[in-house]
Amino acid sequence: MSEVKYSKEHEWIKLDGEEATIGITKHATEMLGDIVFAELPEKGSHVDKDGTAGVVESTKAASDVYTPVSGEVIDTNQMIVDDPSKINEDPEESAWFFKLKIKDKSEMDSLMKKEEYEKFAKETSA
Amino acid sequence: MSIKKTSLNNLHIKYGAKLVEFAGYQMPIQYKDGIIQEHKYTRSHSGIFDVSHMGQLFISGGDDLTNDLEKIFPADLKKLKINQSKYSFLMNNKGGIQDDLIIAKTSDGFLIILNAACKYNDYEIIKSKLDNQYKLNLEETLSLIALQGPEAKNVLNKVIPGCNSLKFMNGNNYVYKNEKVYITRSGYTGEDGFEISIKHSDAETFVESLIKNGSKLIGLGARDTLRMEAGLCLYGNDLDNDTSPIEANLKWAIPKSRIETEFVGSEVLKNQFQSGVKKLRVGIKPDSKVIARGNTKIYNDKNQEIGKVTSGTFGPSVEHPIAMGYVDNSYSTVNTKIFLEVRGKKIPANICNLPFYKKNYAKGEINV
Numbered sequence: 001m002s003e004v005k006y007s008k009e010h011e012w013i014k015l016d017g018e019e020a021t022i023g024i025t026k027h028a029t030e031m032l033g034d035i036v037f038a039e040l041p042e043k044g045s046h047v048d049k050d051g052t053a054g055v056v057e058s059t060k061a062a063s064d065v066y067t068p069v070s071g072e073v074i075d076t077n078q079m080i081v082d083d084p085s086k087i088n089e090d091p092e093e094s095a096w097f098f099k100l101k102i103k104d105k106s107e108m109d110s111l112m113k114k115e116e117y118e119k120f121a122k123e124t125s126a
Numbered sequence: 127m128s129i130k131k132t133s134l135n136n137l138h139i140k141y142g143a144k145l146v147e148f149a150g151y152q153m154p155i156q157y158k159d160g161i162i163q164e165h166k167y168t169r170s171h172s173g174i175f176d177v178s179h180m181g182q183l184f185i186s187g188g189d190d191l192t193n194d195l196e197k198i199f200p201a202d203l204k205k206l207k208i209n210q211s212k213y214s215f216l217m218n219n220k221g222g223i224q225d226d227l228i229i230a231k232t233s234d235g236f237l238i239i240l241n242a243a244c245k246y247n248d249y250e251i252i253k254s255k256l257d258n259q260y261k262l263n264l265e266e267t268l269s270l271i272a273l274q275g276p277e278a279k280n281v282l283n284k285v286i287p288g289c290n291s292l293k294f295m296n297g298n299n300y301v302y303k304n305e306k307v308y309i310t311r312s313g314y315t316g317e318d319g320f321e322i323s324i325k326h327s328d329a330e331t332f333v334e335s336l337i338k339n340g341s342k343l344i345g346l347g348a349r350d351t352l353r354m355e356a357g358l359c360l361y362g363n364d365l366d367n368d369t370s371p372i373e374a375n376l377k378w379a380i381p382k383s384r385i386e387t388e389f390v391g392s393e394v395l396k397n398q399f400q401s402g403v404k405k406l407r408v409g410i411k412p413d414s415k416v417i418a419r420g421n422t423k424i425y426n427d428k429n430q431e432i433g434k435v436t437s438g439t440f441g442p443s444v445e446h447p448i449a450m451g452y453v454d455n456s457y458s459t460v461n462t463k464i465f466l467e468v469r470g471k472k473i474p475a476n477i478c479n480l481p482f483y484k485k486n487y488a489k490g491e492i493n494v
Contacts, residue, residue, distance in 0.1 A: 033160055033161055033347070034160050034162040034163075036162075036417070036440035037415055037416065037417055039416075039469075055469065057417050057440070059161045059162065059351055059439055059440055059442070060439075062417070
């Protein structure tokens with residue numbers, strides 16, 4: 001069974017064994033508005049927990065995408081680079097950003113569960 | 127100071143606006159459809175913009191007023207016919223732009239449309255330059271609504287019959303619900319359109335009737351992408367106190383007849399007309415999908431800094447990132463290769479012609 005958790009920077013992370021898939025939440029896309037540009041980390045590069053691992057831009061502004069855990073980038077989603085509007089359409093499934101081979105599973109511990117994140121998102125956007 | 131609300135505030139909320147503070151007013155940045163859909167709807171149908179935060183400054187007076195205003199503004203006000211309007215500038219002594227504005231001649235003087243963030247300061251400057259000799263009224267009882275897009279003329283004509291005969295940059299008085307409204311054919315989107323000055327108490331029903339006739343409310347977000355595609359300047363971004371109209375590539379707005387005459391900043395401008403300028407506003411098209419926003423540094427191929435981006439976004443109609451900014455004059459030729467520093471990387475781009483989006487006024491209804 002895969003485990004899905006959420007960060008305070010509005011990323012979701014799905015863990016399958018040592019492989020993690022990371023994207024931004026539906027709530028994040030609603031705050032950003034129409035996404036018109038996405039930049040992803042390079043395959044093979046290492047990213048550190050809470051470090052920058054990409055960029056999304058709406059018509060209004062640019063926002064960094066952070067990685068909720070550390071690891072090696074093993075895959076990136078070219079579909080969202082070619083058509084960034086897919087991120088608004090399906091942020092928590094097909095429009096994932098990158099996949100990591102993670103180093104330390106315990107980094108997942110500090111992240112929020114779905115209900116906690118929903119509460120957090122509601123409170124911070126109010 | 128508390129945040130002001132326009133007469134359409136309830137309507138913005140009713141139609142699902144995301145409200146933000148802009149120039150001291152609570153304004154809609156977007157509605158439910160979002161910026162891209164709103165932008166495209168304006169280009170294909172028509173969009174309604176609440177621009178009531180802008181200043182409507184009425185000055186009453188006769189020929190003396192015309193003479194005195196020509197000492198302030200570099201516009202040919204003597205030649206202006208009643209209800210005709212011109213784009214002009216309020217400048218400082220160094221030729222820097224304090225505000226860009228529209229001056230219209232009215233039956234008893236002039237109406238000047240000012241930017242929201244500048245209007246109170248402009249009022250003080252203009253009042254003192256006119257030596258308090260005339261009656262100035264920065265009107266607070268009128269809303270200002272823009273209707274823009276190819277369908278604007280049809281939609282507005284259903285609500286206020288007769289206004290579709292107005293020519294570009296001309297205005298007139300009309301009647302709506304037994305009250306006087308002043309309408310000009312003008313705008314800030316690169317589309318045909320109108321700006322309607324109307325009593326606060328009538329603004330909401332007026333806008334609802336435009337919506338019933340097929341128009342939609344459009345927020346400040348799409349207003350910004352529309353004006354950028356049209357190559358139009360935003361005061362505070364693309365124009366400021368340290369930039370002259372010549373540097374801003376707005377030479378066309380200064381009539382030849384005024385170049386040798388005196389107005390605030392005329393010496394600097396005359397000099398720039400003769401000797402040229404060091405920096406110039408240009409259009410910029412990045413080669414890739416990367417967006418360069420305001421304050422992005424511009425470099426030449428030798429890695430020397432040559433300028434700065436002042437506005438940049440993704441253009442929903444041209445479907446590509448677009449920007450404008452100032453470069454050293456020797457790099458201002460179209461197709462010059464430049465580099466934009468975005469997140470530490472140098473992104474290749476080209477100087478290009480403005481506007482990015484040009485309307486095809488095929489029917490010749492617009493007299494530009």
